[in-house]
Amino acid sequence: xxxxxxxxxxxxxxISPKLRRLEDEICHLRKVMEQTYSQExxxxxxxxxxxxxxxxxxxxxxxxxxxxxxxx
Numbered sequence: 001x002x003x004x005x006x007x008x009x010x011x012x013x014x015i016s017p018k019l020r021r022l023e024d025e026i027c028h029l030r031k032v033m034e035q036t037y038s039q040e041x042x043x044x045x046x047x048x049x050x051x052x053x054x055x056x057x058x059x060x061x062x063x064x065x066x067x068x069x070x071x072x
Contacts, residue, residue: 016069022062029055 033051040048 016065018065019062019069022058022065026055026058026062029058 029051033048033055036045036048036051037043042048043052
């Protein structure tokens with residue numbers, strides 16, 4: 001999923017700082033998960049699953065914040 005394509009821009013033309021931070025965290029976690037998968041060579045490793053859950057949490061947080069910003 002390309003989060004840069006889904007940025008919420010406020011009427012003033014500025015991106016919510018919280019959304020920007022969440023996008024950065026999501027991109028970072030995705031990279032870490034990809035690197036960890038390459039090392040572990042399986043999605044079933046405890047480390048990969050842990051990172052995947054953190055990534056899921058951040059994506060859910062991002063989607064909630066995006067909805068709040070869209071309503072504002």
